[in-house]
Amino acid sequence: MSIEVKNITYTYMAKTPFERVALKNIDLTIEQGEFVAIIGHTGSGKSTLVQHLNALLTPTIGSVLVDGNDINTKNEAAKTARRKVGMVFQYPEHQLFEETVYEDIAFGPHNMGLSEELVENHVKKAMEFVNLDFAEYKDRSPFQLSGGQMRRVAIAGVIALNPQYLILDEPTAGLDPVGRKDLFKKIQQIHKKEKIAIVLVSHNMDDVAALADRIIVMNHGEITIDAKPKQAFSQIEKITEAGLAVPHMTALLEQLKQKGLAVDTTPLTLSAGVDSILAAIRRRK
Amino acid sequence: MELIQVEHLSHLYHKDMDHEYKALDDINLTVQEGEFVAIIGTNGSGKSTLAKHFNALLLPTSGICRVAGMETSSEANLWKIRQHIGMVFQNPDNQIVATLVEEDIAFGPENLGVPSEEIKKRVTEALQVVGMEKYRKFAPHLLSGGQKQRVAIAGALAMHTRCLVLDEPTAMLDPIGRAEVMATVKNLHEEAGITIIYITHFMEEAVMADRVVVMKEGQICDQGTPTEIFTQVEKLKKLGLEVPLATEVAAKLRERGISLPPYIITNEELAVCLCQLK
Numbered sequence: 001m002s003i004e005v006k007n008i009t010y011t012y013m014a015k016t017p018f019e020r021v022a023l024k025n026i027d028l029t030i031e032q033g034e035f036v037a038i039i040g041h042t043g044s045g046k047s048t049l050v051q052h053l054n055a056l057l058t059p060t061i062g063s064v065l066v067d068g069n070d071i072n073t074k075n076e077a078a079k080t081a082r083r084k085v086g087m088v089f090q091y092p093e094h095q096l097f098e099e100t101v102y103e104d105i106a107f108g109p110h111n112m113g114l115s116e117e118l119v120e121n122h123v124k125k126a127m128e129f130v131n132l133d134f135a136e137y138k139d140r141s142p143f144q145l146s147g148g149q150m151r152r153v154a155i156a157g158v159i160a161l162n163p164q165y166l167i168l169d170e171p172t173a174g175l176d177p178v179g180r181k182d183l184f185k186k187i188q189q190i191h192k193k194e195k196i197a198i199v200l201v202s203h204n205m206d207d208v209a210a211l212a213d214r215i216i217v218m219n220h221g222e223i224t225i226d227a228k229p230k231q232a233f234s235q236i237e238k239i240t241e242a243g244l245a246v247p248h249m250t251a252l253l254e255q256l257k258q259k260g261l262a263v264d265t266t267p268l269t270l271s272a273g274v275d276s277i278l279a280a281i282r283r284r285k
Numbered sequence: 286m287e288l289i290q291v292e293h294l295s296h297l298y299h300k301d302m303d304h305e306y307k308a309l310d311d312i313n314l315t316v317q318e319g320e321f322v323a324i325i326g327t328n329g330s331g332k333s334t335l336a337k338h339f340n341a342l343l344l345p346t347s348g349i350c351r352v353a354g355m356e357t358s359s360e361a362n363l364w365k366i367r368q369h370i371g372m373v374f375q376n377p378d379n380q381i382v383a384t385l386v387e388e389d390i391a392f393g394p395e396n397l398g399v400p401s402e403e404i405k406k407r408v409t410e411a412l413q414v415v416g417m418e419k420y421r422k423f424a425p426h427l428l429s430g431g432q433k434q435r436v437a438i439a440g441a442l443a444m445h446t447r448c449l450v451l452d453e454p455t456a457m458l459d460p461i462g463r464a465e466v467m468a469t470v471k472n473l474h475e476e477a478g479i480t481i482i483y484i485t486h487f488m489e490e491a492v493m494a495d496r497v498v499v500m501k502e503g504q505i506c507d508q509g510t511p512t513e514i515f516t517q518v519e520k521l522k523k524l525g526l527e528v529p530l531a532t533e534v535a536a537k538l539r540e541r542g543i544s545l546p547p548y549i550i551t552n553e554e555l556a557v558c559l560c561q562l563k
Contacts, residue, residue: 176327178525245460259556
């Protein structure tokens, strides 16, 4: 069970003066149950790439398989395969449109042709997932909620489709630290409990380092790093070249090292970072 | 001299309706000309609502907001106030109106009826200040997020604004874009003496300010220098906010018996203190 991206190339506005190759020969397999982060500067091709994962874009060359089915063909199997991939866009709250929270979240399940009873089940489960009380919020207008709540309604709309692969493009942009942590906690929960694969696109290196088991760095439409977080962020030159920064912890430890404290600079978490500093202080004594 | 004076300001959304909501509750705040003030607080604490009062996008339900001595509630002052205070929002794509960078920057002064020679001069100056001279003839959609935000800042500068209010200007940007915008803001403050009001969820950005204002549930619950605010690790966490990583690491090291001074909020300070340890 996996998403297989097979040697895809994507050209925007092909055969016009504005032609631009956004993806070049990308090969990538995302296994069910993985937590992958895709990072890269604006324009590096990461959003173009993730839009291929549920056939919002069709590759110019190459193919994308979900659980073995080519999602860009026109048959039932491809349709079912596409539905396994849920996509939460940037600022998903801009896409709310229904009169009530319930109807907005139920839109997808309704379109899948589910019975009213099943739809309600899906909606309930999705609202529970994003911490919105069903009874309290189901009849409210989504447009009279706070920004954070609107975001959660929009995410619930994707969760209600029961995806096997969940793609999130900057899901926490503009949320405060607590809102960010809450949402990530939920994402980790659904990842662990339901074995859903998560593909997180983010500019926040700290979040990416803390959450993902695999980091993919995009630059100029190509994958330049595909590694575990520690290995990925230890390649500081490549990361900088890709227009990115290292996590705050890495930057802090690097600065200590430059000032003459011989620390191990690979830790990414607070506690591991503190241990590394303590070890260096003790060694010096 | 005071540029912005807010006195007993309250703001109600949906006033007199069943979902009436008090977003600001008796705010008192003064911002001096040339100051750099960061505003932090959770979502819904009232930061953006307050910021929108500074250029009369919102008017007080009760209380007073004055800009350079002019009350925002008097419509006669509106145009003058908006020339004093430039706003930059989170999403750069929602703020750009023209098809060329130079036209976008000229949009504001054109509306003020500034003569075209003068506009050209202002556009050139504004582009220089934000380091975007090379992009004068570019279409804005070809720019990166950080460059678009610098164009938005230049647009405000071309109005000869004295104060920039930036509402999470880096929330959507990649690390390079964030660094560009922060460097531009710092430069405007230090070199051009522009008053900066900077709303952010990134504490590392708030550290650049002269003063940090902390908001909670529509009220100002604390204010002080970055060092005064960010060294109160527990208090900030209770508020649902973060502290800069260096402060957090310093607190953990102290727990483990390392003696460090209380003022650490930057990597540099932590590095210097650790290297001086005996």
